[in-house]
Structures are given as C-alpha cells and as structure tokens.
Amino acid sequence: MIFFFGLRSTKIVEKQATIPCSHCEEKQVWFFIHQNYFHLFWIPxxxxxxxxxxxxxxxxxxxxxxxxxxxxxxxxxxxVTKAKTPWWTFFLLIAFFALLVFSIILSQCS
Structure with missing residues (x-):
C-alpha cells in the first residue's frame, strides 16, 4: 500500500512593514508568516x-x-501574536475524534 505523506505550509500573514530594507533602503518590505503542517494523502x-x-x-x-x-x-x-493557526490544519485529527465519539454513542444506543 502506498502512503502519501509529508509537510506543507500555508500563508497565514502577509504584512507590509514601514521599515527600510537593509540592502536598498526602500520602505517596501513585506513579511510573510507560514504555518507548516503534516499531511497524509494531502489531508492536513x-x-x-x-x-x-x-x-x-x-x-x-x-x-x-x-x-x-x-x-x-x-x-x-x-x-506573530495575532497570527492564529488555521483550524483546518487539525482536520484529520478532528475527523478521527468525531468518528470515535460517534462510534461510542452508537455502541451505547445498541
């Protein structure tokens, strides 16, 4: 069986700073914050x-x-204090625990 897994990232902050560049002294510096996550079959x-x-x-x-x-x-x-981790990066864990709770509820009803 083949498993596709690895690391990916998503951009969570894109902000322009009003600070001069250390190389050219222009005040057009952007900074980006990315959230890295582990995926399995491209599902976070x-x-x-x-x-x-x-x-x-x-x-x-x-x-x-x-x-x-x-x-x-x-x-x-x-x-970075304002940058929140997207909820969907926990998607497979959320789905797993939802399935676990659902199966417990169904076993209690039987």
Missing part, C-alpha cells in the same frame, strides 16, 4: 511550526527570521 493532520520570511518589493532581497533587523523583528513579534 496537525500543525507543526510557523516560519517567517521578509521580501523587499524593490530589490527582491529575501531574509529569514534569523536575518531580520531589530526593527523588523519587533514588527514580526507583534504580528
């Missing part, structure tokens, strides 16, 4: 971690969270 099972990158709209420089300037890191900390 459970969320794992959040990853963050920033992209300058002018020079296209891409930075990871480790490379953020202090000002961008401060904006990131504000936005």
């Amino acid at each position: 099972v459970f969320p794992l971690w959040k990853s963050t990158t920033s992209v300058c709209a002018h020079c296209k420089q891409v930075l990871n969270k480790k490379e953020f300037s202090n000002a961008l890191l401060d904006n990131y900390k504000i936005e």
Whole structure:
C-alpha cells in the first residue's frame, strides 16, 4: 500500500512593514508568516511550526527570521501574536475524534 505523506505550509500573514530594507533602503518590505503542517494523502493532520520570511518589493532581497533587523523583528513579534493557526490544519485529527465519539454513542444506543 502506498502512503502519501509529508509537510506543507500555508500563508497565514502577509504584512507590509514601514521599515527600510537593509540592502536598498526602500520602505517596501513585506513579511510573510507560514504555518507548516503534516499531511497524509494531502489531508492536513496537525500543525507543526510557523516560519517567517521578509521580501523587499524593490530589490527582491529575501531574509529569514534569523536575518531580520531589530526593527523588523519587533514588527514580526507583534504580528506573530495575532497570527492564529488555521483550524483546518487539525482536520484529520478532528475527523478521527468525531468518528470515535460517534462510534461510542452508537455502541451505547445498541
């Protein structure tokens, strides 16, 4: 039997920061927060971690969270507290527990 499983991510925050780029000094820096999750047959099972990158709209420089300037890191900390994990990343776990509860209820009725 073949199992398709792995990791995927979905964008949960896309925000423009009013901070100059460390490379070109333009104030067109965007940062993105992605929620990574484990999937089985492309159905989300459970969320794992959040990853963050920033992209300058002018020079296209891409930075990871480790490379953020202090000002961008401060904006990131504000936005990450607002970033909620999507409920559907727990889909297979929710379906499993719903099926378990449903089967318990049916066995009690018999």
